[in-house]
Amino acid sequence: xxxxxxxxxxxxxxxxxxxxxxxxxxxxxxxxxxxxxxxxxxxxxxxxxxxxxxxxxxxxxxxxxxxxxxxxxxxxxxxxxxxxxxxxxxxxxxxxxxxxxxxxxxxxxxxxxxxxxxxxxxxxxxxxxxxxxxxxxxxxxxxxxxxxxxxxxxxxxxxxxxxxxxxxxxxxxxxxxxxxxxxxxxxxxxxxxxxxxxxxxxxxxxxxxxxxxxxxxxxxxxxxxxxxxxxxxxxxxxxxxxx
Amino acid sequence: xxxxxxxxxxxxxxxxxxxxxxxxxxxxxxxxxxxxxxxxxxxxxxxxxxxxxxxxxxxxxxxxxxxxxxxxxxxxxxxxxxxxxxxxxxxxxxxxxxxxxxxxxxxxxxxxxxxxxxxxxxxxxxxxxxxxxxxxxxxxxxxxxxxxxxxxxxxxxxxxxxxxxxxxxxxxxxxxxxxxxxxxxxxxxxxxxxxxxxxxxxxxxxxxxxxxxxxxxxxxxxxxxxxxxxxxxxxxxxxxxxx
DNA sequence: CCAATAGTGTCTGTTAGACAATATACA
DNA sequence: TGTATATTGTCTAACAGACACTATTGG
Numbered sequence: 001x002x003x004x005x006x007x008x009x010x011x012x013x014x015x016x017x018x019x020x021x022x023x024x025x026x027x028x029x030x031x032x033x034x035x036x037x038x039x040x041x042x043x044x045x046x047x048x049x050x051x052x053x054x055x056x057x058x059x060x061x062x063x064x065x066x067x068x069x070x071x072x073x074x075x076x077x078x079x080x081x082x083x084x085x086x087x088x089x090x091x092x093x094x095x096x097x098x099x100x101x102x103x104x105x106x107x108x109x110x111x112x113x114x115x116x117x118x119x120x121x122x123x124x125x126x127x128x129x130x131x132x133x134x135x136x137x138x139x140x141x142x143x144x145x146x147x148x149x150x151x152x153x154x155x156x157x158x159x160x161x162x163x164x165x166x167x168x169x170x171x172x173x174x175x176x177x178x179x180x181x182x183x184x185x186x187x188x189x190x191x192x193x194x195x196x197x198x199x200x201x202x203x204x205x206x207x208x209x210x211x212x213x214x215x216x217x218x219x220x221x222x223x224x225x226x227x228x229x230x231x232x233x234x235x236x237x238x239x240x241x242x243x
Numbered sequence: 244x245x246x247x248x249x250x251x252x253x254x255x256x257x258x259x260x261x262x263x264x265x266x267x268x269x270x271x272x273x274x275x276x277x278x279x280x281x282x283x284x285x286x287x288x289x290x291x292x293x294x295x296x297x298x299x300x301x302x303x304x305x306x307x308x309x310x311x312x313x314x315x316x317x318x319x320x321x322x323x324x325x326x327x328x329x330x331x332x333x334x335x336x337x338x339x340x341x342x343x344x345x346x347x348x349x350x351x352x353x354x355x356x357x358x359x360x361x362x363x364x365x366x367x368x369x370x371x372x373x374x375x376x377x378x379x380x381x382x383x384x385x386x387x388x389x390x391x392x393x394x395x396x397x398x399x400x401x402x403x404x405x406x407x408x409x410x411x412x413x414x415x416x417x418x419x420x421x422x423x424x425x426x427x428x429x430x431x432x433x434x435x436x437x438x439x440x441x442x443x444x445x446x447x448x449x450x451x452x453x454x455x456x457x458x459x460x461x462x463x464x465x466x467x468x469x470x471x472x473x474x475x476x477x478x479x480x481x482x483x484x485x486x
Numbered sequence: 487c488c489a490a491t492a493g494t495g496t497c498t499g500t501t502a503g504a505c506a507a508t509a510t511a512c513a
Numbered sequence: 514t515g516t517a518t519a520t521t522g523t524c525t526a527a528c529a530g531a532c533a534c535t536a537t538t539g540g
Contacts, residue, residue, distance in 0.1 A: 013301070013302060013303070014303050015258035015259070015260060015261060016261045016301055016303060017258060018259045018335070018346055057256040058256070058259055058335070058344070058346070059256060060256070060257050060337060060344035061257075063337075064337055064338075065335060065336035065338075066334070066335040066336070066346060087332050087333065089332070089333075090309060090330065090332075090333045090348050091309070092301070092308060092348065093307060094303060094307055094308070095307075100303075101301070103261055103301075103346070103348065105335065236480065236481055237479070237480045237481070238479055238480070
Protein backbone atom coordinates (compact mmCIF):
# COMPACT_ATOMS: atom_id res chain seq x y z
CA UNK A 1 0.00 0.00 0.00
CA UNK A 2 2.26 2.82 -1.21
CA UNK A 3 1.52 6.37 -0.06
CA UNK A 4 0.02 8.43 -2.84
CA UNK A 5 1.90 11.66 -3.45
CA UNK A 6 0.68 12.57 -6.88
CA UNK A 7 -2.39 14.77 -6.67
CA UNK A 8 -2.58 18.40 -5.73
CA UNK A 9 -0.67 19.68 -2.75
CA UNK A 10 -3.80 20.29 -0.72
CA UNK A 11 -4.93 16.72 -0.40
CA UNK A 12 -1.65 14.95 -0.61
CA UNK A 13 -2.65 12.22 1.79
CA UNK A 14 -2.83 8.48 1.44
CA UNK A 15 -6.48 7.55 1.67
CA UNK A 16 -7.81 5.15 4.29
CA UNK A 17 -10.09 2.32 3.22
CA UNK A 18 -13.74 3.24 3.73
CA UNK A 19 -16.40 0.71 4.64
CA UNK A 20 -19.95 0.55 6.03
CA UNK A 21 -21.07 -2.14 8.49
CA UNK A 22 -24.58 -2.83 9.73
CA UNK A 23 -26.01 -4.28 12.91
CA UNK A 24 -29.29 -5.88 11.88
CA UNK A 25 -31.52 -6.56 14.88
CA UNK A 26 -34.76 -8.49 15.07
CA UNK A 27 -36.74 -10.56 17.55
CA UNK A 28 -37.09 -14.31 16.91
CA UNK A 29 -38.36 -16.89 19.42
CA UNK A 30 -38.67 -14.31 22.19
CA UNK A 31 -35.01 -13.30 21.87
CA UNK A 32 -33.16 -10.32 20.45
CA UNK A 33 -31.09 -11.51 17.50
CA UNK A 34 -28.34 -10.06 15.37
CA UNK A 35 -27.43 -11.03 11.80
CA UNK A 36 -23.81 -12.06 11.27
CA UNK A 37 -21.89 -13.32 8.25
CA UNK A 38 -18.95 -15.65 8.10
CA UNK A 39 -15.86 -14.36 6.27
CA UNK A 40 -14.93 -16.41 3.21
CA UNK A 41 -11.83 -18.59 3.26
CA UNK A 42 -10.16 -17.11 0.23
CA UNK A 43 -6.68 -15.77 -0.36
CA UNK A 44 -6.42 -11.99 0.07
CA UNK A 45 -9.49 -11.91 2.32
CA UNK A 46 -8.64 -10.99 5.91
CA UNK A 47 -9.97 -12.98 8.87
CA UNK A 48 -11.01 -16.08 6.88
CA UNK A 49 -13.71 -18.12 8.57
CA UNK A 50 -14.36 -15.62 11.37
CA UNK A 51 -17.78 -14.08 11.91
CA UNK A 52 -18.36 -10.42 11.14
CA UNK A 53 -21.02 -7.78 10.76
CA UNK A 54 -22.47 -7.59 7.26
CA UNK A 55 -20.93 -4.72 5.35
CA UNK A 56 -18.21 -3.79 2.95
CA UNK A 57 -16.57 -1.07 0.95
CA UNK A 58 -18.31 2.10 -0.10
CA UNK A 59 -18.77 2.03 -3.86
CA UNK A 60 -18.34 5.62 -4.95
CA UNK A 61 -19.94 4.90 -8.30
CA UNK A 62 -23.13 3.38 -6.87
CA UNK A 63 -23.55 4.98 -3.45
CA UNK A 64 -24.67 8.59 -3.37
CA UNK A 65 -23.98 8.82 0.35
CA UNK A 66 -23.23 6.70 3.41
CA UNK A 67 -26.85 5.96 4.25
CA UNK A 68 -27.57 4.88 0.68
CA UNK A 69 -24.62 2.53 0.95
CA UNK A 70 -26.00 1.09 4.19
CA UNK A 71 -29.45 0.63 2.69
CA UNK A 72 -28.00 -1.11 -0.34
CA UNK A 73 -26.13 -3.62 1.82
CA UNK A 74 -29.19 -4.11 3.98
CA UNK A 75 -31.33 -4.82 0.91
CA UNK A 76 -28.77 -7.26 -0.47
CA UNK A 77 -28.59 -9.12 2.82
CA UNK A 78 -32.23 -9.19 3.93
CA UNK A 79 -34.40 -8.07 1.04
CA UNK A 80 -35.93 -5.46 3.33
CA UNK A 81 -36.18 -2.06 1.72
CA UNK A 82 -36.86 0.55 4.39
CA UNK A 83 -36.49 -0.53 7.99
CA UNK A 84 -35.54 1.76 10.81
CA UNK A 85 -31.94 2.77 10.25
CA UNK A 86 -29.76 4.85 12.56
CA UNK A 87 -26.10 5.74 12.49
CA UNK A 88 -24.21 4.14 15.36
CA UNK A 89 -20.79 5.70 14.95
CA UNK A 90 -17.51 5.24 13.17
CA UNK A 91 -14.42 3.25 13.98
CA UNK A 92 -11.13 3.98 12.25
CA UNK A 93 -7.53 3.07 12.96
CA UNK A 94 -4.30 1.82 11.47
CA UNK A 95 -4.69 -1.55 13.13
CA UNK A 96 -8.25 -2.72 12.59
CA UNK A 97 -7.73 -4.05 9.04
CA UNK A 98 -4.55 -5.84 7.93
CA UNK A 99 -4.94 -4.29 4.47
CA UNK A 100 -4.17 -0.85 5.88
CA UNK A 101 -5.59 2.21 7.68
CA UNK A 102 -9.34 1.85 7.48
CA UNK A 103 -12.47 3.50 8.79
CA UNK A 104 -15.93 1.98 8.98
CA UNK A 105 -19.24 3.75 9.35
CA UNK A 106 -21.54 1.58 11.48
CA UNK A 107 -25.35 1.69 11.27
CA UNK A 108 -27.97 -0.28 13.08
CA UNK A 109 -31.27 -1.45 11.66
CA UNK A 110 -34.42 -2.71 13.40
CA UNK A 111 -36.85 -4.91 11.50
CA UNK A 112 -39.61 -7.46 12.05
CA UNK A 113 -38.47 -11.05 11.58
CA UNK A 114 -41.39 -11.65 9.26
CA UNK A 115 -40.48 -12.30 5.67
CA UNK A 116 -36.73 -12.00 6.09
CA UNK A 117 -34.71 -14.74 4.41
CA UNK A 118 -31.06 -13.85 4.97
CA UNK A 119 -28.98 -14.08 1.79
CA UNK A 120 -25.30 -14.86 1.80
CA UNK A 121 -24.62 -12.75 -1.23
CA UNK A 122 -21.06 -12.65 -2.42
CA UNK A 123 -18.22 -12.45 0.08
CA UNK A 124 -19.83 -14.52 2.78
CA UNK A 125 -19.37 -18.21 3.54
CA UNK A 126 -22.44 -18.30 5.75
CA UNK A 127 -25.01 -16.07 7.34
CA UNK A 128 -27.07 -16.57 10.51
CA UNK A 129 -28.98 -14.99 13.36
CA UNK A 130 -27.36 -15.04 16.80
CA UNK A 131 -29.02 -14.19 20.11
CA UNK A 132 -27.23 -11.17 21.55
CA UNK A 133 -27.13 -12.81 24.97
CA UNK A 134 -26.26 -16.24 23.66
CA UNK A 135 -23.10 -17.34 25.52
CA UNK A 136 -22.04 -18.87 22.20
CA UNK A 137 -21.77 -15.33 20.86
CA UNK A 138 -19.64 -14.10 23.74
CA UNK A 139 -17.14 -16.91 23.19
CA UNK A 140 -16.85 -16.23 19.47
CA UNK A 141 -13.89 -14.42 17.94
CA UNK A 142 -14.78 -11.72 15.43
CA UNK A 143 -13.18 -10.22 12.36
CA UNK A 144 -11.78 -6.68 12.53
CA UNK A 145 -12.93 -4.76 15.63
CA UNK A 146 -16.47 -6.02 15.16
CA UNK A 147 -16.67 -7.37 18.72
CA UNK A 148 -16.36 -3.82 20.03
CA UNK A 149 -18.80 -2.40 17.48
CA UNK A 150 -21.28 -5.12 18.35
CA UNK A 151 -21.02 -4.34 22.06
CA UNK A 152 -21.50 -0.64 21.39
CA UNK A 153 -24.55 -1.35 19.24
CA UNK A 154 -26.27 -3.59 21.79
CA UNK A 155 -25.52 -1.11 24.54
CA UNK A 156 -26.91 1.79 22.49
CA UNK A 157 -30.07 -0.13 21.62
CA UNK A 158 -30.72 -1.22 25.21
CA UNK A 159 -30.06 2.26 26.49
CA UNK A 160 -32.37 3.96 23.98
CA UNK A 161 -35.14 1.46 24.57
CA UNK A 162 -35.41 2.83 28.11
CA UNK A 163 -36.80 6.11 26.81
CA UNK A 164 -37.84 5.68 23.17
CA UNK A 165 -40.37 3.85 21.02
CA UNK A 166 -37.67 1.92 19.14
CA UNK A 167 -39.04 -1.59 19.89
CA UNK A 168 -42.07 -0.78 17.73
CA UNK A 169 -39.80 -1.10 14.68
CA UNK A 170 -39.13 -4.73 15.59
CA UNK A 171 -42.79 -5.63 15.00
CA UNK A 172 -44.87 -5.96 11.84
CA UNK A 173 -47.94 -3.73 11.71
CA UNK A 174 -50.52 -3.95 12.98
CA UNK A 175 -49.26 -4.96 16.41
CA UNK A 176 -50.99 -5.08 19.80
CA UNK A 177 -49.99 -3.47 23.07
CA UNK A 178 -49.27 -6.84 24.71
CA UNK A 179 -46.97 -7.69 21.78
CA UNK A 180 -45.22 -4.35 22.12
CA UNK A 181 -44.84 -4.82 25.85
CA UNK A 182 -43.35 -8.28 25.27
CA UNK A 183 -40.86 -6.76 22.84
CA UNK A 184 -39.78 -4.16 25.39
CA UNK A 185 -39.33 -6.91 27.97
CA UNK A 186 -37.23 -8.99 25.57
CA UNK A 187 -34.90 -6.14 24.70
CA UNK A 188 -34.65 -4.83 28.25
CA UNK A 189 -34.33 -8.29 29.75
CA UNK A 190 -36.78 -7.60 32.57
CA UNK A 191 -40.54 -7.52 33.12
CA UNK A 192 -42.51 -4.30 32.77
CA UNK A 193 -45.76 -3.42 34.56
CA UNK A 194 -48.75 -3.78 32.26
CA UNK A 195 -50.81 -0.83 33.44
CA UNK A 196 -47.98 1.63 33.55
CA UNK A 197 -46.75 0.46 30.17
CA UNK A 198 -50.10 1.04 28.50
CA UNK A 199 -50.57 4.45 30.07
CA UNK A 200 -47.14 5.48 28.96
CA UNK A 201 -47.46 4.28 25.37
CA UNK A 202 -50.86 5.86 24.85
CA UNK A 203 -49.84 9.12 26.53
CA UNK A 204 -46.92 9.44 24.10
CA UNK A 205 -49.49 9.67 21.32
CA UNK A 206 -47.47 7.90 18.64
CA UNK A 207 -49.85 4.96 18.03
CA UNK A 208 -52.94 4.92 15.82
CA UNK A 209 -55.70 2.37 16.32
CA UNK A 210 -56.46 0.24 13.29
CA UNK A 211 -59.27 -1.84 14.76
CA UNK A 212 -59.59 -5.11 16.61
CA UNK A 213 -57.20 -7.75 15.36
CA UNK A 214 -57.93 -11.46 15.57
CA UNK A 215 -56.00 -13.74 17.88
CA UNK A 216 -56.07 -17.46 18.62
CA UNK A 217 -58.64 -17.24 21.33
CA UNK A 218 -59.59 -15.17 24.34
CA UNK A 219 -60.37 -11.51 24.19
CA UNK A 220 -59.36 -9.97 20.85
CA UNK A 221 -56.87 -7.11 21.26
CA UNK A 222 -56.75 -3.70 19.59
CA UNK A 223 -54.31 -3.39 16.69
CA UNK A 224 -52.06 -0.36 16.30
CA UNK A 225 -49.68 1.15 13.76
CA UNK A 226 -47.13 3.96 14.09
CA UNK A 227 -48.48 7.41 13.31
CA UNK A 228 -45.08 8.40 11.96
CA UNK A 229 -42.63 5.69 10.96
CA UNK A 230 -39.99 8.28 10.09
CA UNK A 231 -38.86 9.06 13.62
CA UNK A 232 -39.18 7.36 17.00
CA UNK A 233 -40.72 9.08 20.02
CA UNK A 234 -38.71 10.13 23.08
CA UNK A 235 -40.37 9.61 26.46
CA UNK A 236 -39.67 12.24 29.13
CA UNK A 237 -38.40 9.65 31.61
CA UNK A 238 -36.65 6.31 31.60
CA UNK A 239 -38.54 3.15 32.44
CA UNK A 240 -37.80 1.86 35.93
CA UNK A 241 -35.41 4.05 37.88
CA UNK A 242 -35.56 1.40 40.57
CA UNK A 243 -33.86 -1.32 38.44
CA UNK B 244 -9.69 11.66 -9.76
CA UNK B 245 -9.29 8.36 -11.62
CA UNK B 246 -10.69 5.20 -10.10
CA UNK B 247 -7.97 2.97 -8.75
CA UNK B 248 -8.18 -0.53 -10.16
CA UNK B 249 -4.74 -1.84 -9.36
CA UNK B 250 -4.70 -3.57 -6.00
CA UNK B 251 -6.04 -6.98 -5.14
CA UNK B 252 -9.44 -8.05 -6.34
CA UNK B 253 -10.97 -7.89 -2.90
CA UNK B 254 -10.60 -4.19 -2.35
CA UNK B 255 -10.77 -2.95 -5.86
CA UNK B 256 -12.56 0.23 -4.95
CA UNK B 257 -11.67 3.88 -5.43
CA UNK B 258 -11.15 5.30 -1.98
CA UNK B 259 -13.14 8.24 -0.66
CA UNK B 260 -11.32 11.15 0.96
CA UNK B 261 -11.31 10.82 4.75
CA UNK B 262 -11.40 13.80 7.08
CA UNK B 263 -12.11 14.64 10.72
CA UNK B 264 -13.96 17.81 11.77
CA UNK B 265 -14.47 19.15 15.27
CA UNK B 266 -17.13 21.27 16.91
CA UNK B 267 -15.35 23.10 19.71
CA UNK B 268 -17.80 24.53 22.23
CA UNK B 269 -17.16 26.88 25.11
CA UNK B 270 -18.97 29.57 27.10
CA UNK B 271 -17.80 33.17 26.77
CA UNK B 272 -19.69 36.26 27.97
CA UNK B 273 -22.67 34.21 29.10
CA UNK B 274 -23.13 32.68 25.64
CA UNK B 275 -22.46 29.29 24.08
CA UNK B 276 -19.78 29.73 21.43
CA UNK B 277 -18.35 27.61 18.65
CA UNK B 278 -14.91 27.88 17.08
CA UNK B 279 -14.89 28.33 13.30
CA UNK B 280 -12.10 28.82 10.78
CA UNK B 281 -12.15 30.69 7.51
CA UNK B 282 -11.09 28.73 4.43
CA UNK B 283 -7.98 30.13 2.73
CA UNK B 284 -8.29 31.86 -0.62
CA UNK B 285 -5.82 29.72 -2.49
CA UNK B 286 -6.01 27.86 -5.77
CA UNK B 287 -6.96 24.19 -5.34
CA UNK B 288 -8.64 24.86 -2.00
CA UNK B 289 -12.42 24.41 -2.13
CA UNK B 290 -14.82 27.00 -0.72
CA UNK B 291 -12.29 29.87 -0.49
CA UNK B 292 -13.20 32.50 2.09
CA UNK B 293 -16.15 30.57 3.54
CA UNK B 294 -16.29 29.60 7.19
CA UNK B 295 -15.92 25.98 8.21
CA UNK B 296 -15.43 23.68 11.16
CA UNK B 297 -11.79 23.14 12.08
CA UNK B 298 -10.58 19.83 10.74
CA UNK B 299 -8.84 18.18 7.86
CA UNK B 300 -7.53 14.98 6.39
CA UNK B 301 -6.64 11.95 8.44
CA UNK B 302 -2.87 11.49 8.31
CA UNK B 303 -2.36 7.75 8.29
CA UNK B 304 1.28 8.14 9.24
CA UNK B 305 0.64 10.27 12.32
CA UNK B 306 -2.84 9.31 13.50
CA UNK B 307 -3.20 5.93 15.18
CA UNK B 308 -6.99 6.20 15.10
CA UNK B 309 -9.82 8.66 14.50
CA UNK B 310 -9.91 9.99 18.05
CA UNK B 311 -6.17 10.60 18.03
CA UNK B 312 -6.62 12.54 14.82
CA UNK B 313 -9.36 14.63 16.44
CA UNK B 314 -7.21 15.31 19.50
CA UNK B 315 -4.29 16.35 17.33
CA UNK B 316 -6.39 18.89 15.45
CA UNK B 317 -7.90 20.11 18.69
CA UNK B 318 -4.45 20.63 20.19
CA UNK B 319 -3.23 22.46 17.11
CA UNK B 320 -6.22 24.77 17.15
CA UNK B 321 -6.66 25.50 20.85
CA UNK B 322 -3.61 24.23 22.69
CA UNK B 323 -5.92 22.24 24.95
CA UNK B 324 -4.73 18.69 25.47
CA UNK B 325 -7.56 16.66 26.95
CA UNK B 326 -11.00 18.22 26.98
CA UNK B 327 -14.23 16.29 26.85
CA UNK B 328 -14.44 14.74 23.39
CA UNK B 329 -17.36 12.78 21.96
CA UNK B 330 -18.05 11.41 18.52
CA UNK B 331 -20.96 13.17 16.87
CA UNK B 332 -21.37 11.10 13.71
CA UNK B 333 -20.14 10.86 10.18
CA UNK B 334 -21.18 12.51 6.96
CA UNK B 335 -20.16 11.09 3.59
CA UNK B 336 -21.37 11.61 0.06
CA UNK B 337 -20.31 12.15 -3.52
CA UNK B 338 -21.42 15.78 -3.41
CA UNK B 339 -20.11 17.32 -0.21
CA UNK B 340 -16.58 17.99 -1.47
CA UNK B 341 -15.80 19.14 -5.04
CA UNK B 342 -12.56 17.13 -4.93
CA UNK B 343 -14.52 13.89 -4.91
CA UNK B 344 -16.43 11.36 -2.78
CA UNK B 345 -15.56 12.18 0.79
CA UNK B 346 -16.50 11.19 4.31
CA UNK B 347 -15.88 13.18 7.47
CA UNK B 348 -15.92 11.94 11.05
CA UNK B 349 -17.31 14.71 13.25
CA UNK B 350 -16.44 15.08 16.95
CA UNK B 351 -17.48 17.63 19.48
CA UNK B 352 -15.38 19.00 22.31
CA UNK B 353 -16.36 20.92 25.44
CA UNK B 354 -13.80 23.10 27.18
CA UNK B 355 -13.52 26.05 29.56
CA UNK B 356 -12.80 29.35 27.80
CA UNK B 357 -9.95 29.96 30.22
CA UNK B 358 -6.52 29.87 28.70
CA UNK B 359 -7.61 29.17 25.14
CA UNK B 360 -5.96 31.31 22.49
CA UNK B 361 -7.26 30.06 19.15
CA UNK B 362 -4.48 29.52 16.60
CA UNK B 363 -5.03 29.80 12.89
CA UNK B 364 -2.47 27.16 12.09
CA UNK B 365 -1.95 26.39 8.44
CA UNK B 366 -4.89 26.19 6.09
CA UNK B 367 -6.98 28.90 7.74
CA UNK B 368 -7.30 32.54 6.83
CA UNK B 369 -8.90 33.40 10.14
CA UNK B 370 -10.31 31.79 13.25
CA UNK B 371 -12.98 33.07 15.64
CA UNK B 372 -15.65 32.20 18.21
CA UNK B 373 -19.28 32.59 17.14
CA UNK B 374 -22.33 32.48 19.39
CA UNK B 375 -24.43 29.52 18.32
CA UNK B 376 -27.58 31.64 18.49
CA UNK B 377 -25.99 34.69 16.91
CA UNK B 378 -28.21 35.63 13.94
CA UNK B 379 -24.95 36.47 12.17
CA UNK B 380 -24.15 32.76 12.24
CA UNK B 381 -27.49 31.71 10.79
CA UNK B 382 -27.02 34.06 7.85
CA UNK B 383 -23.53 32.77 7.09
CA UNK B 384 -22.80 30.36 4.25
CA UNK B 385 -20.56 27.44 5.18
CA UNK B 386 -18.02 25.28 3.38
CA UNK B 387 -18.91 21.65 2.59
CA UNK B 388 -22.00 20.42 4.50
CA UNK B 389 -20.76 22.05 7.67
CA UNK B 390 -24.01 23.95 8.19
CA UNK B 391 -25.82 20.64 8.66
CA UNK B 392 -23.09 19.17 10.87
CA UNK B 393 -23.15 22.29 13.00
CA UNK B 394 -26.92 22.09 13.40
CA UNK B 395 -26.68 18.42 14.38
CA UNK B 396 -23.97 19.20 16.91
CA UNK B 397 -25.84 22.01 18.62
CA UNK B 398 -28.99 19.91 18.70
CA UNK B 399 -27.14 16.93 20.20
CA UNK B 400 -25.49 19.10 22.84
CA UNK B 401 -28.74 20.82 23.84
CA UNK B 402 -30.56 17.52 23.94
CA UNK B 403 -27.94 15.78 26.08
CA UNK B 404 -27.70 18.69 28.49
CA UNK B 405 -31.30 17.92 29.50
CA UNK B 406 -30.22 14.70 31.18
CA UNK B 407 -26.41 14.69 31.58
CA UNK B 408 -23.64 16.48 33.43
CA UNK B 409 -22.02 17.72 30.20
CA UNK B 410 -22.05 21.45 31.10
CA UNK B 411 -19.52 20.73 33.85
CA UNK B 412 -16.90 20.28 31.13
CA UNK B 413 -17.43 23.88 30.04
CA UNK B 414 -16.10 25.15 33.40
CA UNK B 415 -12.63 25.25 34.89
CA UNK B 416 -12.25 23.46 38.20
CA UNK B 417 -13.02 24.21 40.87
CA UNK B 418 -16.46 25.58 40.02
CA UNK B 419 -19.46 26.42 42.18
CA UNK B 420 -23.04 25.21 41.93
CA UNK B 421 -24.33 28.69 40.98
CA UNK B 422 -21.75 28.76 38.16
CA UNK B 423 -22.80 25.32 37.02
CA UNK B 424 -26.45 26.32 37.14
CA UNK B 425 -25.70 29.42 35.07
CA UNK B 426 -23.94 27.21 32.50
CA UNK B 427 -26.95 24.92 32.24
CA UNK B 428 -29.18 27.96 31.75
CA UNK B 429 -26.93 29.34 29.03
CA UNK B 430 -26.86 26.10 27.06
CA UNK B 431 -30.54 25.34 27.56
CA UNK B 432 -31.62 28.92 26.94
CA UNK B 433 -34.04 28.99 29.85
CA UNK B 434 -33.94 29.51 33.62
CA UNK B 435 -33.69 26.56 36.00
CA UNK B 436 -35.01 26.40 39.55
CA UNK B 437 -32.22 26.82 42.08
CA UNK B 438 -33.36 24.40 44.73
CA UNK B 439 -34.28 21.61 42.35
CA UNK B 440 -31.04 22.07 40.47
CA UNK B 441 -28.91 21.67 43.58
CA UNK B 442 -30.81 18.65 44.82
CA UNK B 443 -30.44 17.01 41.44
CA UNK B 444 -26.73 17.66 41.06
CA UNK B 445 -25.84 16.49 44.54
CA UNK B 446 -28.08 13.43 44.31
CA UNK B 447 -26.26 12.35 41.14
CA UNK B 448 -23.13 12.05 43.27
CA UNK B 449 -20.62 13.10 40.63
CA UNK B 450 -19.24 16.19 42.38
CA UNK B 451 -16.54 16.28 45.06
CA UNK B 452 -16.24 19.23 47.45
CA UNK B 453 -12.86 20.94 47.38
CA UNK B 454 -13.55 23.57 50.05
CA UNK B 455 -14.89 27.09 50.10
CA UNK B 456 -13.71 29.17 47.17
CA UNK B 457 -13.33 32.93 47.33
CA UNK B 458 -15.63 35.26 45.44
CA UNK B 459 -15.86 39.03 45.05
CA UNK B 460 -18.11 39.54 48.02
CA UNK B 461 -21.14 38.10 49.73
CA UNK B 462 -21.35 34.57 51.03
CA UNK B 463 -18.46 32.45 49.72
CA UNK B 464 -19.65 29.39 47.81
CA UNK B 465 -18.47 25.79 47.99
CA UNK B 466 -16.09 24.73 45.24
CA UNK B 467 -16.48 21.41 43.43
CA UNK B 468 -14.60 19.24 40.99
CA UNK B 469 -15.72 16.20 39.00
CA UNK B 470 -15.18 12.88 40.73
CA UNK B 471 -14.57 11.24 37.36
CA UNK B 472 -13.66 13.42 34.40
CA UNK B 473 -13.60 10.39 32.10
CA UNK B 474 -17.34 10.03 31.67
CA UNK B 475 -20.37 12.26 32.21
CA UNK B 476 -23.29 11.26 34.44
CA UNK B 477 -26.76 10.45 33.11
CA UNK B 478 -29.71 11.70 35.14
CA UNK B 479 -32.79 9.44 35.29
CA UNK B 480 -35.10 12.20 34.02
CA UNK B 481 -34.95 15.23 31.78
CA UNK B 482 -35.00 18.72 33.26
CA UNK B 483 -38.36 20.44 32.91
CA UNK B 484 -40.94 18.29 31.17
CA UNK B 485 -43.17 21.30 31.34
CA UNK B 486 -41.01 23.38 28.90
C1' DC C 487 -68.98 -21.62 34.71
C1' DC C 488 -63.94 -21.76 33.92
C1' DA C 489 -59.67 -20.44 31.78
C1' DA C 490 -57.00 -17.14 29.49
C1' DT C 491 -55.84 -12.94 27.73
C1' DA C 492 -57.02 -7.76 27.19
C1' DG C 493 -57.81 -3.76 29.31
C1' DT C 494 -59.07 -0.44 33.42
C1' DG C 495 -59.20 1.36 38.19
C1' DT C 496 -57.39 2.42 42.70
C1' DC C 497 -54.17 3.39 46.19
C1' DT C 498 -49.89 5.12 47.97
C1' DG C 499 -45.09 6.62 48.46
C1' DT C 500 -42.03 9.57 45.98
C1' DT C 501 -40.68 13.66 44.04
C1' DA C 502 -40.25 17.68 40.92
C1' DG C 503 -41.38 22.42 40.89
C1' DA C 504 -42.53 26.60 43.15
C1' DC C 505 -41.30 29.57 46.51
C1' DA C 506 -40.19 30.89 51.24
C1' DA C 507 -36.78 31.07 54.72
C1' DT C 508 -32.24 31.06 56.56
C1' DA C 509 -26.96 31.60 56.35
C1' DT C 510 -22.77 34.16 55.59
C1' DA C 511 -20.14 37.37 53.78
C1' DC C 512 -18.99 42.72 52.89
C1' DA C 513 -20.00 47.61 53.44
C1' DT D 514 -27.99 46.93 59.89
C1' DG D 515 -28.59 46.43 54.89
C1' DT D 516 -27.64 44.07 50.76
C1' DA D 517 -26.28 40.45 47.87
C1' DT D 518 -25.38 35.91 47.05
C1' DA D 519 -25.35 30.93 48.79
C1' DT D 520 -27.80 27.28 50.72
C1' DT D 521 -31.67 24.87 52.87
C1' DG D 522 -36.55 23.94 54.03
C1' DT D 523 -41.58 23.39 53.12
C1' DC D 524 -45.66 22.51 50.67
C1' DT D 525 -48.37 20.46 47.06
C1' DA D 526 -49.89 18.59 42.76
C1' DA D 527 -48.56 15.04 39.73
C1' DC D 528 -47.38 10.51 38.88
C1' DA D 529 -44.93 5.96 38.72
C1' DG D 530 -45.22 1.43 40.59
C1' DA D 531 -47.83 -2.16 42.54
C1' DC D 532 -51.72 -4.77 42.27
C1' DA D 533 -56.64 -5.64 42.19
C1' DC D 534 -60.44 -5.59 39.37
C1' DT D 535 -63.44 -5.82 35.15
C1' DA D 536 -64.18 -7.19 30.07
C1' DT D 537 -64.44 -10.36 26.31
C1' DT D 538 -63.65 -14.29 24.01
C1' DG D 539 -63.67 -19.75 23.54
C1' DG D 540 -64.53 -24.17 25.54
